[in-house]
Amino acid sequence: MSKYGKEILIGTVPVVIVFLYFLGVNIIPIVFMTVILGTFLYMNRARNGMGVGSDRKSRAAATPSYLTFDDIGGQERAKRELKEALDFLIRYDDIKRLGIRPLKGMLLTGPPGTGKTLMAKASAHYTNSIFLAASGSEFVEMYVGVGASRVRDLFKEARTRAQKENKDSAIIFIDEIDVIGGKRDGGQQKEYDQTLNQLLTEMDGIHTSESPRVLIMAATNRKEMLDSALLRPGRFDRHIEVDLPDKKARLHILNIHAKNKPMAEDVNLELIAQETFQFSGAQLESVMNEAAIYAMREELETIQQRHLSLAVDKVMLGEKTDRESTxxxxxxxxxxxxxxxxxxxxxxxxxxxxxxxxxxxxxxxxxxxxxxxxxxxxxxxxxxxxxxxxxxxxxxxxxxxxxxxxxxxxxxxxxxxxxxxxxxxxxxxxxxxxxxxxxxxxxxxxxxxxxxxxxxxxxxxxxxxxxxxxxxxxxxxxxxxxxxxxxxxxxxxxxxxxxxx
Missing domain, CATH: 1.20.58.760 (Peptidase M41)
Structure with a gap:
């Protein structure tokens, strides 16, 4: 409905109600139904807006496009494999000349906190693409068909924004894809099945064109739960494992997070990298943050080695408690x-x-x-x-x-x-x-x-x-x-x- 159409409707409805009142018509049922209809239309509009519309646009606009692969510590193997796959978007003429089929999707798997979402953001910068992010839970509703509609709108928005901003490609990132991509067991979860079916259809390319090209990236730490139709070649062509960082990678991550922190001259981050075996990137960032908090508590100008050791203990075991034991x-x-x-x-x-x-x-x-x-x-x-x-x-x-x-x-x-x-x-x-x-x-x-x-x-x-x-x-x-x-x-x-x- 146009802007003027809404104004005409808003002005007409009260006039009609007042006219009917002077004619002696009982207007209470009419007013009651008008309120219910208006409330329903407002809620429906709000629900659609919360899907892949205005909220995602604001979130996508807030997404930092300047994040690069150099800003991500460690994961050299995963980054190298990811860059190779992304080159298919950049060197489109070369792959077309060689008859290579463009990749449709890339699946990032691995434990929580290892940098899967960061890699997706860096991929958008690397390829100079539009970046749209969503979570699997955003597509799940109690109303059948809403999830499928949101998938269609998401892909449509990606192509529209790419054309509007003169971009050759767009990257859609779906975090926790196992929410909508779980194995279909023939049960009564029709909403999940319709959402997954629509995603499979979009990835098959039935409704897509060569330009702008849309690449879908997804992340999960439960790959074994995904439906086999999603994992086959032609949909998620590349499965990239993002593992917990080794010692060299942990040191790299610690150095990145130490750049904006005043460290004492005798701080040995290599020792902390040794002590944090099996820590994820998120946990290492938390170690550096907690160490800075310890320094602030003591009102010191720099972060000391003991603060880092205390931070490792806190991340592993939790904060000190005041329990009084016998x-x-x-x-x-x-x-x-x-x-x-x-x-x-x-x-x-x-x-x-x-x-x-x-x-x-x-x-x-x-x-x-x-x-x-x-x-x-x-x-x-x-x-x-x-x-x-x-x-x-x-x-x-x-x-x-x-x-x-x-x-x-x-x-x-x-x-x-x-x-x-x-x-x-x-x-x-x-x-x-x-x-x-x-x-x-x-x-x-x-x-x-x-x-x-x-x-x-x-x-x-x-x-x-x-x-x-x-x-x-x-x-x-x-x-x-x-x-x-x-x-x-x-x-x-x-x-x-x-x-x-």
């Missing part, structure tokens, strides 16, 4: 953590950095380990050693209190997960197995046998170091922190006594 609880927690530390130091000498009784998050205490080199393959012996370290806390409690506590819950979860890894890797007496072909009783029997054997070995090791518990406990209770060097000195003294005896 003496018995503190003693139990101290013995529990010392159990972890003694086993860790014996199976991996030099690995303990600190034993702490400071509550963080849900943890009442923790053992901090020295940085280890990135490792992606483990032998049976290495996994067994890791399980023994996890069991050390509960075994120490049994030695001194005759039973366990709820504080061992997380340790047991880690142990069970590592036993599962051993089974799936063929490192147990069951050999190479398929879980679906082995009974639950057999799996439970083998699981129990492994944990019982490792618990016995852990108990034997800790019984040999009972005097270390008593000496370390006094220091840990008094100071709440026991450094790795202090702890190793106590172990060395015990070893000398044993040799003399």
């Amino acid at each position: 003496k018995e609880e503190r003693d139990r927690v101290a013995l529990h953590e010392l159990g972890h530390a003694i086993v860790a130091e014996r199976v991996r000498p030099g690995s303990v950095s600190q034993v702490s009784l400071s509550p963080r998050g849900k943890a009442l205490g923790f053992v901090r380990h020295n940085p280890q080199s990135d490792q992606y393959l483990y032998t049976k012996e290495q996994i067994e050693e890791q399980i023994m370290i996890a069991l050390g806390g509960s075994v120490a409690e049994e030695m001194f209190y005759g039973g366990r506590s709820t504080g061992s819950r997380n340790d047991f979860e880690q142990s069970l997960q590592m036993v599962r890894t051993m089974m799936d890797s063929g490192l147990t007496r069951l050999g190479i197995i398929d879980r679906s072909m082995v009974t639950k009783q057999e799996l439970m029997k083998e699981n129990g046998a492994i944990l019982e054997d490792l618990t016995g070995r852990t108990r034997e090791l800790l019984e040999l170091h009972r005097p270390v518990f008593e000496q370390s406990l006094e220091i840990l209770i008094a100071e709440e922190v026991l450094s790795g060097e202090q702890f190793r000195q106590l172990l060395a003294q015990h070893s000398k006594v044993e040799q003399i005896a």
